[in-house]
Amino acid sequence: MEDKITFIKDGIRLDGRRVDEARPIKVEVGVLARADGSCYLEMGNNKVIAAVYGPREVHPRHLQEVSRAIVRYRYNMASFSVEERRRPGPDRRSYELSKVSREALSPVILTSYFPRSVIDIFVEVLQADAGTRTAGINAASVALADAGIPMKSLISSCAAGKVDDQIVLDPMKEEDNFGQADMPIAMTPGGEITLLQMDGHMTVEESHRAMELAMKGCRDIYNMQRKVLIDRYSQMENATRQEEAVI
């Protein structure tokens, strides 16, 4: 018989976090010269990069919509991003993650400003440790803003899970793979939920607690996303002012 993993001991998780603590986050904006907008983001041991192109002409043409831009999202895991080498190319999981991530971001993108065009979002997972869809959505949201795409707001994403009958924030791989449940969400700063998925089992009370905790995670991430964008654009503004002063 397999030994049961103890995930939480004296209130502390396997990686030293408390149950309501998310992993450290690092966000860098404007990392790719050839993309219209880009972002590199780490959530614990997850490392993802998002690149946004557009609005631009749609190919193939028959996909274009007369009254709005279409949004495409491609989630891709590098073959070296996981413990056991992943076969390159799309699979069922990456199609699902691309679809739900696109749906998580689409409600805030003002697509009606750009009829007959496309906004392409590419997310590459360089290192995975559970929560790659949430990390990808967070990076994509910042990359969209960096590309100057008009949006109602940013989108922030985080998961809550259940391990050892306790609700925990931002599960890492062991907790996700061997725990009892995993519930990723995405939301606007105003609290509108744009993604809600769940694997495993929770009681109604537990799902309320998980939602509360995941929303707290999203709010913290939002503050971080907002700060890096403000820092980046105030730096650019200062640089432009200095250039103008020289001229």
Ligand code: UDP
């Ligand atoms: N994973 C893996 N190989 C795969 C797919 C997933 O090792 O082919 C790992 C990876 O660390 C991933 C985690 O399992 O982050 C959880 O995957 P899930 O499908 O729940 O998506 P995620 O939590 O990354 O959004």
